[in-house]
Amino acid sequence: MMRWPNSTGRWRSSRGCRATCAVSCSPGFPRDSARRRPPSRISPGCSTARTDSPSVYGAVPTTGWPKRTRPSVAKRKPATRSRGQGRRGWIPLSPCSSPTSRSRRATGSDSDEGIVAIDAGTTEETARAALQALRRVTSRPITHIILTHAHWDHIGGLGALLESNPRVIAQAAFGEELRVVNGTRVPFKYFFGATGSRRRYDVRPDHLVRQPETLTVGGTRFVLYPARGGETADALLIHVPDRDVLFVGDAFMPYLGAPFVAEGSAEGLFETISLIRSLQPRILVHGHPPLTDIYTAGAMPAIEAALQELYGRVRTAVGEGRTLAAILRDNILPASLREHPAAVTPYLVMRDNFVKRVYHQSTGYWKPDGEGMEVLAPEEWAAALDLLGGHREDAFVRTVRGLAERGDDALALKLADLALVRYPSSEALTTLRRRALDSMRLRHQQMSPFKFIIYSEWAGAELSPVE
Numbered sequence: 001m002m003r004w005p006n007s008t009g010r011w012r013s014s015r016g017c018r019a020t021c022a023v024s025c026s027p028g029f030p031r032d033s034a035r036r037r038p039p040s041r042i043s044p045g046c047s048t049a050r051t052d053s054p055s056v057y058g059a060v061p062t063t064g065w066p067k068r069t070r071p072s073v074a075k076r077k078p079a080t081r082s083r084g085q086g087r088r089g090w091i092p093l094s095p096c097s098s099p100t101s102r103s104r105r106a107t108g109s110d111s112d113e114g115i116v117a118i119d120a121g122t123t124e125e126t127a128r129a130a131l132q133a134l135r136r137v138t139s140r141p142i143t144h145i146i147l148t149h150a151h152w153d154h155i156g157g158l159g160a161l162l163e164s165n166p167r168v169i170a171q172a173a174f175g176e177e178l179r180v181v182n183g184t185r186v187p188f189k190y191f192f193g194a195t196g197s198r199r200r201y202d203v204r205p206d207h208l209v210r211q212p213e214t215l216t217v218g219g220t221r222f223v224l225y226p227a228r229g230g231e232t233a234d235a236l237l238i239h240v241p242d243r244d245v246l247f248v249g250d251a252f253m254p255y256l257g258a259p260f261v262a263e264g265s266a267e268g269l270f271e272t273i274s275l276i277r278s279l280q281p282r283i284l285v286h287g288h289p290p291l292t293d294i295y296t297a298g299a300m301p302a303i304e305a306a307l308q309e310l311y312g313r314v315r316t317a318v319g320e321g322r323t324l325a326a327i328l329r330d331n332i333l334p335a336s337l338r339e340h341p342a343a344v345t346p347y348l349v350m351r352d353n354f355v356k357r358v359y360h361q362s363t364g365y366w367k368p369d370g371e372g373m374e375v376l377a378p379e380e381w382a383a384a385l386d387l388l389g390g391h392r393e394d395a396f397v398r399t400v401r402g403l404a405e406r407g408d409d410a411l412a413l414k415l416a417d418l419a420l421v422r423y424p425s426s427e428a429l430t431t432l433r434r435r436a437l438d439s440m441r442l443r444h445q446q447m448s449p450f451k452f453i454i455y456s457e458w459a460g461a462e463l464s465p466v467e
């Protein structure tokens with residue numbers, strides 16, 4: 001199971017939306033515990049969308065993949081009206097919500113059309129919890145599940161949401177992306193739980209979207225746009241024009257494609273931004289709530305301008321044979337951002353990973369500085385450094401400590417890792433390594449959630465506030 005912090009579900013009712021829309025959430029980002037959470041362990045679960053939108057959206061969490069075979073559309077029973085129906089609005093599908101007065105505000109006029117869910121979360125366990133929360137406000141069946149893309153944290157809970165035989169809809173390239181997901185082994189347990197990424201997903205949508213099409217449920221139009229998003233090529237954007245809302249899934253992330261997967265493209269990202277420009281929605285709802293806060297419709301033109309400049313400069317640098325390290329050290333900050341402070345954070349959150357993806361997609365496996373020509377194992381590096389240090393453990397200890405004291409945490413971590421290859425039982429090196437990892441967790445907890453998660457796992461730490 002992925003471990004992500006919860007955030008409090010906040011939402012409010014909408015007017016005039018006759019279908020109920022529940023947005024399944026994907027994980028939020030690790031929070032800066034010092035500011036946002038009491039000093040307790042970060043728990044798995046879901047997070048929810050923000051409130052300052054005209055509608056309510058909720059979130060669902062996640063789980064293991066259903067063994068059952070997807071029922072065919074023809075076999076499905078028609079939705080029946082039952083207790084709880086007759087409400088309208090966006091219902092939060094989130095275990096983070098409770099049946100408080102807040103949730104009771106999500107009421108409205110009649111609809112017997114049921115619920116449209118967007119994504120299914122990471123695990124069945126959390127999807128079930130979300131469903132229970134949903135059932136406190138409505139008993140209407142889920143009639144449609146729209147998958148924004150084939151990532152594990154958006155499809156893993158699907159099995160828990162199939163009871164009412166909903167129609168599962170995805171983009172035409174969904175199967176191709178699912179093959180990439182199933183074919184990539186990612187060792188980080190903090191993303192995937194004890195099974196790591198060994199879980200294989202068998203999702204067969206009932207309907208694939210190849211070109212824009214409209215789904216109308218309870219009088220509410222959901223216009224589905226296939227897109228080559230920034231993260232995956234199977235992005236499906238859902239526009240609710242009557243509410244001025246566009247659900248963009250993970251088209252925007254602090255990465256250009258998951259960093260450990262061969263996917264993502266700047267070109268796809270720009271195409272998606274162009275689509276957003278043509279639709280002019282007032283609200284963008286992202287698959288990860290913190291992104292809804294920063295990648296806003298209002299900031300999008302300035303984000304696009306800054307990223308276009310970054311893209312151009314990286315491509316130029318590649319053409320000049322410059323190295324990745326040199327490009328990253330340029331700290332490219334387009335002057336256009338001065339006039340658009342709202343675009344600075346979204347730009348910076350994405351920048352370095354954007355540079356890395358574009359650089360790797362634009363170069364061969366032998367880099368201009370020779371990287372990749374000779375691939376040396378950690379044992380070889382460790383042996384060479386040990387020779388340099390006179391075969392003395394204290395030489396490593398002194399150097400790692402010195403690097404840490406001057407703030408070179410990444411270097412301190414690298415050297416500690418190599419030193420432990422030679423001196424695996426060294427308590428001093430183990431302690432220094434842990435300190436370096438904690439410094440890296442602290443350094444990246446705000447802007448690079450995946451780094452924060454991986455350094456936490458390497459430290460053997462709970463995903464709790466940095467100690």
Ligand SMILES: [Zn+2]
Nearest residue numbers: 149151231250
């Ligand atoms: Zn994703």
